[in-house]
Amino acid sequence: MNIDMIRAAAQRLKGHARRTPLLTSPFLDEIAGRQVLVKPECLQHTGSFKFRGGWSAVSALDEATRKAGVIAFSSGNHAQGVALAAAKHGAPAVIVMPADAPKLKIDNTRALGAEVVLYDRAGGESREAVGDAISQERGLTLIRPYDEPQVIAGQGTTGLEIAQQAAELGVNDGDVLVCCGGGGLTSGIALALEADAPAMRVRPVEPEGFDDVTRSLASGEIQSNATQSGSLCDAIITPAPGESTFPLMSRLCGTGLVVSEDEALHAMALAFKRLKIVVEPGGAVALAAALFHGDKIEGDAVVAVCTGGNVDAEVFANTITKFDKH
Amino acid sequence: MNIDMIRAAAQRLKGHARRTPLLTSPFLDEIAGRQVLVKPECLQHTGSFKFRGGWSAVSALDEATRKAGVIAFSSGNHAQGVALAAAKHGAPAVIVMPADAPKLKIDNTRALGAEVVLYDRAGGESREAVGDAISQERGLTLIRPYDEPQVIAGQGTTGLEIAQQAAELGVNDGDVLVCCGGGGLTSGIALALEADAPAMRVRPVEPEGFDDVTRSLASGEIQSNATQSGSLCDAIITPAPGESTFPLMSRLCGTGLVVSEDEALHAMALAFKRLKIVVEPGGAVALAAALFHGDKIEGDAVVAVCTGGNVDAEVFANTITKFDKH
Structure with a gap:
């Protein structure tokens, strides 16, 4: 870095x-x-x-990797930043959000072009488990929010x-x-x-x-x-x-x-x-x-x-x- | 123009x-x-x-005229634009405002460095008469809001x-x-x-x-x-x-x-x-x-x-x- x-x-x-x-x-x-x-x-x-980091990460991927798509875990600003950055690159984006996140944030993330996958936070479902399964199946690249x-x-x-x-x-x-x-x-x-x-x-x-x-x-x-x-x-x-x-x-x-x-x-x-x-x-x-x-x-x-x-x-x-x- | x-x-x-x-x-x-x-x-x-027009008008005056000061009639955005523009030029500014204008706007205009002169709108006092008297006495230049x-x-x-x-x-x-x-x-x-x-x-x-x-x-x-x-x-x-x-x-x-x-x-x-x-x-x-x-x-x-x-x-x-x- x-x-x-x-x-x-x-x-x-x-x-x-x-x-x-x-x-x-x-x-x-x-x-x-x-x-x-x-x-x-x-x-x-x-x-x-968050849009800056989202754009930076998506644009840094080689084209084949980007075309396969990206994934992020977030109920907030990182979700929207990655969703819009991916959409503008024509790259698929999956955002894993808790099912009890505010409906507006879920709707916004979808409207920005991302596929939203909900997990049951209260029921003990792990977002990592949900996300890992999808990532491996589709070859998605994880974009972490800060690390x-x-x-x-x-x-x-x-x-x-x-x-x-x-x-x-x-x-x-x-x-x-x-x-x-x-x-x-x-x-x-x-x-x-x-x-x-x-x-x-x-x-x-x-x-x-x-x-x-x-x-x-x-x-x-x-x-x-x-x-x-x-x-x-x-x-x-x-x-x-x-x-x-x-x-x-x-x-x-x-x-x-x-x-x-x-x-x-x-x-x-x-x-x-x-x-x-x-x-x-x-x-x-x-x-x-x-x-x-x-x-x-x-x-x-x-x-x-x-x-x-x-x-x-x-x-x-x-x-x-x-x-x-x- | x-x-x-x-x-x-x-x-x-x-x-x-x-x-x-x-x-x-x-x-x-x-x-x-x-x-x-x-x-x-x-x-x-x-x-x-309004700050753009205020700055443009104040900065276009020759130095002697500007030093004498400017005057504006306004209870709103033009007042604040002229007040700040004049203050940043080190020029005195008189703003003629109705006495029943919102106190916040009067306070803001004063805080931006202008001298606020109030007139009694309801009692039929004319802002032009009030303003003209001050302008002539002090040699102020009137800055109109649009004409x-x-x-x-x-x-x-x-x-x-x-x-x-x-x-x-x-x-x-x-x-x-x-x-x-x-x-x-x-x-x-x-x-x-x-x-x-x-x-x-x-x-x-x-x-x-x-x-x-x-x-x-x-x-x-x-x-x-x-x-x-x-x-x-x-x-x-x-x-x-x-x-x-x-x-x-x-x-x-x-x-x-x-x-x-x-x-x-x-x-x-x-x-x-x-x-x-x-x-x-x-x-x-x-x-x-x-x-x-x-x-x-x-x-x-x-x-x-x-x-x-x-x-x-x-x-x-x-x-x-x-x-x-x-």
Whole structure:
């Protein structure tokens, strides 16, 4: 895993992934006490950065392998990212999803051209068993959500853009806050910045109670979360940092930051009001850290990556109404 | 008023106004029955395209005039656009607003650095009288919201970007739908496309009951609206097309399109769900026409400009919840 793979992925993504802008607001600067630059990956195709990794992985396959098809396990953003990337390559995609996933996510994944295979999570059926059987039968290639070099390379293209866009605004150093699940995006951006903006430092951000990466970085060993459910920040809840991403984060990242769910929701409401973008709770933890944990951040400017915007209307409506008076 | 003024404005805006991306969604394409390209000016500084015209006008003044200061009449997006543009130039700005304008808009305009002068709309006080007195006393330059060549030139830079960004996606012809109030943005984009994408045609879009531009274009003479209040699409409600903008629209635009308020709200909800952007009701009428009036549109692709995103949390929350099941 190295910077050349990220640059090669950027070439393959060109004209296909969206180059999201870098947004600012004087109102957010005032709250944070420093300049806040927001990278809105919620505006990426399928509403999250996951399309980058999906496209990178699918486009890196040789043609015969790609034609045979790909498979992914996901009930969320990775599913949609891989589904659209595969569809645009004319490659079959099977997405294995829990039968009790929200109907909208199942419908969307199908509408993006993927074949959805449901498994009975509650009944103890293993998604790996279901997926392995289909993969072997059809010769599908598994695309993992983060422990996969070409996926990390695709996510890392976000970092190449941040380095260039921040420099255009005169920002060359400071902390880059990234909403962190398994660490694919975080480690990819860290690698990109090591090459293109070495005075910038990536800091993973997580919700309280699901701070496996922060604890892993602090202890130097992979730590797990006690539970994987019960958070509105579901998009970035993973069991533990990845085997490939953890060494990269250990080498390149600063200490992790942890925000409360209420702070994440407040950041969502401010992104609505001041930036006019739709961010999901898990995608707002980095902005929450930038706004409400400034004492733990270094530099006159801070970059926050808003990683996704796939949030239910009801959650979004309740959140922006609740924080309307702030 | 000509294309050279727009190109000169683009030079002055470079590095200051945001180059908004061009967004797409396969889900919107399916509803529209053709490819839909969305230009999200809600992501512009201050949440609407008005910053372009404000910056263009302020930056076009000679230094002594600019130092003396500028003045604008507005309770909405133009106020904020001019306020921020002036502040970034270090120029004083006076914004004359009705005393009964929403407190948030008054507070925002002040926070952007402008001096807000309130007048008593209900008591019959004339904003022109209030404004004229201040202007003469202090030597301020009035920046009109649309009947002002340098403002039209600034708004027209949106058209230069559309021509280039659509061409990158392989789209060189078809209708370009623009939410239309006084016609500054509409005529500016029309001039830009005449030069850079002559096979594209601008179509103004208005809400039912406030279709002064559509009727004016049809009759060949300036027509007024019967009323100027009572619409959620307040951002684009003006008494009549401008004296400078109407001749440009007459020469360059196709027939107007009219959508219902419910269609505008539905488009807002779909922009939330599929594009992850926040659009105000008046800023969503063009997208509504693209999605729900396809029989009156020509071409395999359509461009819709979402002009602003300054919407109250309550209106937005109610709208996305109402249309959640669609």
